[in-house]
Amino acid sequence: MKRERSQSVPSVSQSLRSTRFSSIRNRLAAGACLSITALLLSSSASSVCAQEKIRISSARIWPSEEYTRLTLESASAIRYTLTTVKDPDRVVVDLEDVSLTPELKRLADRIDPADPHIHAVRFGHFKPDILRLVLDLKTEVEPQAFVIQPVGTYGHRLVLDIYPAIPPDPLMAFLNNKDKAGYMLRDEPHNGTHVSSRTEIETVRSNEAARKNRPEMIRLITVAIDPGHGGEDPGAISRRGTREKNITLAIARKLKEKIDREPNMRAALTRDGDYYISLSQRLVKARQLNADLFVSVHADAFNKPHARGSSVFALSERGATSAAAGWLARKENEADLVGGVNLDIPDPFLKRTLLDLSQTATINDSLKLGKAVLSKIGNINHLHKAEVEQAGFAVLKSPDIPSILVETAFISNPDEERKLRDHGYQDKLASAILAGIKHYFADNPPLSRSRMVSLD
Structure with a gap:
């Protein structure tokens, strides 16, 4: 009977070791949970950030001798900065938090070779949160940009009008x-x-x-x-x-x-x-x-x-x-x-x-x-x-x-x-x-x- 009891009751040193191993396992498990949670939160935050990027639903261009209009339409208002660059003449529009969608990429193919003002359109990420739109020009221009609130079937629109520096008479x-x-x-x-x-x-x-x-x-x-x-x-x-x-x-x-x-x-x-x-x-x-x-x-x-x-x-x-x-x-x-x-x-x-x-x-x-x-x-x-x-x-x-x-x-x-x-x-x-x-x-x-x- 004593022998059986001694086998069933662990020694003090065994109990201490078991307690230490259990504590380590618990800390490792907790750390793993925290790491997994952090990864999930990071993934979720990244997903949210991706969702916050503005998507251009339609990009349209209307060329004419008097001026050429470029319109970007989206579900929310677009923040932008407009500048002009010389040698060669370019118009640069920096779009804040706008993603480069296939619709935007197709805009380059919609430039009419007969357009009297615009030669080509290019896009690139100037900064992580800035999409840069560059218009290569055929002549010196006076650009105007403005936004239009939703009306009729249209959503928010950013309008870029390219007027020649010397307007036709x-x-x-x-x-x-x-x-x-x-x-x-x-x-x-x-x-x-x-x-x-x-x-x-x-x-x-x-x-x-x-x-x-x-x-x-x-x-x-x-x-x-x-x-x-x-x-x-x-x-x-x-x-x-x-x-x-x-x-x-x-x-x-x-x-x-x-x-x-x-x-x-x-x-x-x-x-x-x-x-x-x-x-x-x-x-x-x-x-x-x-x-x-x-x-x-x-x-x-x-x-x-x-x-x-x-x-x-x-x-x-x-x-x-x-x-x-x-x-x-x-x-x-x-x-x-x-x-x-x-x-x-x-x-x-x-x-x-x-x-x-x-x-x-x-x-x-x-x-x-x-x-x-x-x-x-x-x-x-x-x-x-x-x-x-x-x-x-x-x-x-x-x-x-x-x-x-x-x-x-x-x-x-x-x-x-x-x-x-x-x-x-x-x-x-x-x-x-x-x-x-x-x-x-x-x-x-x-x-x-x-x-x-x-x-x-």
Whole structure:
């Protein structure tokens, strides 16, 4: 019995060793747990950091002669720093906490070789938390960058506009147009040789004998045609996916071709491609051209497909002539929110709160023009309203140019959308608008503000 008891009871030294081994095992186990926990926490933190990186969901580029726009869209606002570098000319944009997604990488392949401003796009990690975007340039530029809050179907957008350091002169482009080779637009003669003070183009020879041998000067009527929307702003979209911006540009181009074939008329487009021009800049271009008329082309939309017909609108001094006109004006005025406008740039037109007397007279002329155009459009399409309507359209606020907005048809109506997509119908619309313009001038001869002269 004693022997059995001695075998079952450990000695003091054995107990101490066992206790020490147990303590070591516990400390090792605790340390392992802490290490595993630390690794898990580190992995989790790394995952969280990765999730905090901003992902670019869409990268778009809109090249044109006037400027090139690059847009980066994301779910949250992008913080950035913009700088320019010389020798060679580059624009550098540092993007904070933005990951280099496949969508961004594909942007390099979207640079059009014909882009007049950007040669190439490159990306690289300048710092761990800074993604650097570099634009290699073809010419000296004046870049602008700004952010746009979510609107419509868009999320947060960082917009980078690349303007040439020497912007193209609309009047010079107008004069260089070869559609009417041998003719030019100039101001009313002053001492026989004065040309537009903006361009100082000395093209009228002062030799009296040579001047007498030239054909008699005739009045050149200048029409500014404004295709609505463009670029980031698609305008109304039909159920089939037809975009208003494409319809308006197609009709505007046809109208320009027809006007340019008239012996005493010439037209210029506010945009001649798929890019956005702000509402105020459309007016600025019309005034730079000394335009006699401003015609903005649109294709209406409504939330019900049965709405149909063409309409013509002019600016209002006091308010909309109908609830529908007011609604449409508010919708069209929101184009700058969708298209993207740098709010830091002063706007000489849209911030106008009072209409002067000259604009009152201009509105009266706009109503006459609108009535003439509406009567001609009524020959090829149902009229939504039989009279010219008025509302506070921002794009019609030129103080000295009669201006109308033509809603050619409802793109939201399946039957009218089919017509708007048809090239033959687009041609008929352009012919009707031109017929209305000619009818207006037959009753309201233009003032002697500009002339067309033959050049040797």
